[in-house]
Amino acid sequence: MIAGGAALISAGVNAAPNKADIHRSLALRESWQYLTRDVAWPAHWTPDGAAFSYRKTVEGGFAFETVDAWSLSRSPAFDQQRLAATLTQALGRPVAPLRLPFEAFDYAGDRQTIQFWLGDDGWRCTLTDYACERQQDPRRPRGFGVVRDLSVPADNHPRLSPDGKWEALVEDDNLIVRPAGSKEAVRLSTDGSSGNFYDPETIAWSPDSRRLIIYRVRPGYARQVLRVEAAPEGKGQPALRTQLYPKPGDAIDQEQPVLFDVAARRQIVVDPALFPNAYELSAPHWRADGKSVAFDYVRRGFGQARIVSVDAASGAAHAAVTEDAKTFIYADRRFSHDVKGLGREIVWASERDGWNHLYLIDGRTGKVKNRITSGQWVVRDVVKVDDEKRQIWFAASGVNAGEDPYFRHYYRIDFDGRNLTPLTPERADHTVSFSPDMQFYVDTYSRVDMPNVSELHRTSDGALVQTVAKGDISRLTAAGFRAPEVFTAKARDGKTDIWGLVVRPRDYDPAKRYPVIENIYAGPHDSFVPKSFWPFGYHSGGDKVIGMQALADLGFIVVQIDGMGTANRSKAFQDVAWKNLQDSGFPDRILWHKALAARDRAYDISRVGIYGASAGGQSTLNALLFHGDFYKAGVAMAGCYDNRMDKISWNEQWLGWPVDRSYADASGVDNAARLQGKLFMIVGEQDSNVDPASTMQVADALIKADKDFDLLVVPGGEHSVGRSTGPIDYVTRRMSEFFIRSLQ
Structure with a gap:
């Protein structure tokens, strides 16, 4: 009997784990997660x-x-x-x-x-x-942010001017204003129609109440995904579900900024030359002096981002800052700060030198005044910009040589790039919460092998005020918990370190040979190997370490790796994914596996399995399509197997626009005939994140190619179908049984 209540069987024993063994293994989370004390979350x-x-x-x-x-x-x-x-x-x-x-x-x-x-x-x-x-949320929903749901009315409550004298709203698709509290409307536009309407949710008054800006919208294609719910709870008959779901290549809403002078009843349509073919225009924001208004722009295809500034009097637009990329601009990681709200200086995050850094931009010319941060490391998050002191507080990773490059540390720096001051010296992953007045901060830090420590510090000098909490895992350790092993190996370029975790059975015997299972998520939008302690859920990132341990205890070595094509390293590291989602970092992952096998004879890379959900499901299938000589079995859950079938936002970000050959190259449908090894696909019938038809189209292609595979459709299941929902989860049990049959 192994500590923690799981009597399990490891490789090398004749009898394979049975259903009772699997149930005990799956109960680890419930057995262990309440054994810690004073493990603190960020403040x-x-x-x-x-x-x-x-x-x-x-x-x-x-x-x-x-x-x-x-x-x-x-x-x-x-x-x-x-x-x-x-x-x-x-x-x-x-x-x-x-x-x-x-x-x-x-x-x-x-x-x-x-x-x-x-x-x-x-x-x-x-x-x-x-x-x-x-x-x-009173606002009209938008399909993945780019197509308005016109079946839902817009939030058209009157927008009051800052001086309280006027209110603005939309009537018959046109902009009107009226004295506050009055019904006597003044029509400011006449060119609105149902096919080119003014959107009241975009109204923005100038600080002096003299002007306002609003977007006129030409609607995109309202694609609807249909799903049949075969077994609705408490009902006998199936139900049809519909969802607004724009896909790559679809026509999206086109927004045209229009400026109005209220007193003069003057309308100026802003020249779109600086923001053609927009994928995204942010909500307009007025400068503090009311002399200009600005909005962020991302060009469709994600090759350009800029801030467009519009003169309030003339309507003339200029580019306050422009960012161009040969591959992609990571739209969700953009950062800008308008110094003093006047548009004369802008703090801007850019990867133009190959690493994400901060620059001070002249907002009138768009030119760089000076670099703020520099080096072969990345700014991860900007926490605070103090315009008066001209200082910035931010999180970064990769600054400290010889340390895990994914660990987040916090720093302060001046606008001119001087006086870089570290605030979090401990070798760990940090999350810092500053007080609103910036007098204090709470630093919560940990590693996968060190429980959370939470400390209160003074911001002025970083001095420790009090240790708020220090995690105690003695009972968890006594129950059998062992922290994952951190392992690094060189990438395909022979220079870059690839970082991963290794989870072994609790009764691991180095004299035995263990099949290997890789837990994969390789989406380019982040990194996924956990860096902080909490092993029981998604708090620490990636999959549950406890889930990997439960699988390992059935007689496997389970690993998780961040290969090239993921985020939080250099631009070149992430660019591997550009128009190349089928790569999933596999050349790096396979080298990592081989390096560990060379060091540990118990690591049997003749029997390697893989599992993942969502983008991890796509990567799992691609492992068997493109690297079936290495990976022998895979469980692919809720996968976006053909990026043309998936949501517009995630896929155009990494594969670009228009839809081209790169979409087909990564498609599990187009490449189904290449399948080697054993495949088990699992999908939730009501997946609202990835169209479940994507799974069925792969199944169709595999059948036409005369390929054997297993398929589980979970009635009523959502996108989270691959995550454990309790101590004994049906899907996880089925996955465990599949790997036992396939690899043991």
Whole structure:
């Protein structure tokens, strides 16, 4: 019997693990996750900056605690018993006080109201009467941000001018203004129509109330994905579900900024020469002096991004800053800051030298005034820009030589690039929360082999004020938990380090030979190998380490690797994925496997399996299509197997526009005949993230190619079908059984 209650069987024993062994293995998470104490989550400050709150592990679950930053006194953040009772009633399912279904919350306006997320839903609860309500977004939904759902009315409430004298709204697809509280409308536009309408949700008044800007919209193609729910809960007959779901190449909404002088009743259509073929225009924002208005632009195909500044009086536009890329600009990682809100200087993040760094841009000419950061490392996040002190606080990784290049550390630097000051010296992955007034910060840091430490520091000199919490995992270790092993090997270029984790069976015997299973997620939008401690869920990134351990205990060595084509390293490292999603870093991954096998004879690379979900599902299939000589079996869950079938946003970002040969090259449908090895595909019938038809089209192509495979369709299942939903999860059990049959 192995500590932790799992009597499991390792490789080298004649009897293979049976269903009871698998059930015990899957119960590890429930058995272990409540054995830690004082493992703290990142802090969230009160609006007044006088205190902060955080979640930590306690006997039986999790407690939320508030610490006064000045007196250092501690108290419960709220009454968890009362909040659990309210949520039990609101959600229609039991909620335990020490197992509230959220990891963090923010204060809304004051210390009497909190807000948090439960899945995709925002919630707000008052702490005076513990009343909770689900937050409804009044805005019209958009399919992946680029096509408006015209079946839902826009939020057309009157937008009041800053001086309180006027209100603006849309009537009959045209912009009108009227004196506040009056019904006497002044029509400012006459060129709006149902096919080219003014969108009230884009109205933006100038600070002096003299002008406003609004977008006129030509609607795109409203593609609908249809899904049949075969077994609706409590109903006998199937139901048809529809979803607005733009796909790569579809026509998207075209937005035209239009400027209005309210007093002069003058309309100026902004010349679109600086923002042609827009994939995205941000909401317009006025400069503090009201002399200009600006918006961000990303060209379709993601080869260019810029800030367009429009003169309020003339409507003339100029590029305040422009970023061009030979491959792609990572749109979701853009950062800009308008210094003092005047548009004369802009702090801008750019990868123009091959690493993500900060630059100070002259907003009138678009030219670089000076670099702010530099070096072979990446700025990960900008936390605060102080225009008066001309200082920036930011997170970066890769600065410290000899350290894991994915560890995040925090720094302060001046606008001129001088006085780079490190704030988080410990060799670990850090998350820092600054108080609103920047007098304090809470640094929460950990590694996969070191539980969370949370400390309160003074910002002025970085001095430690108090250790807030220090995780204790002694009971977890006694139960059999062992931290994953960190392993590095050289990439395909022979120079770059590839980082990964190794999870071995708890009764590992180096004299035996173990089949290997790789847990893959290779989406170019991030890195995925966990760097922080929490092994039980998605808090630490990537898949659950505990899930890898449960699989390992069935007689495998389970690994996770970040190959080339993923983010948070150099631009060249990530660019490997450009128009090349079938690569998935496999040349690097295979070299990593071989390097570990050369060091550890127990590591049997003649029997390598692979599993993943979503983009990881696509990579799993591609492993068997393009590297079937190495990977012998794969479980592909909820995969986006053909990028032409998937959502527009993610796929055009990495494969570009228009749709070209690169989409076909990465397609599991077009390459189905190349399948080698054993494939098990799993899909949720109601997947709203990846069109489940993508899975069925691969199945169709495999059948036509006379290829054998297994398929599981989960009725009513969503995109999360591959994640464990409890101590004994059907999908995970089926995956475990598949690998036992295929590799043992």
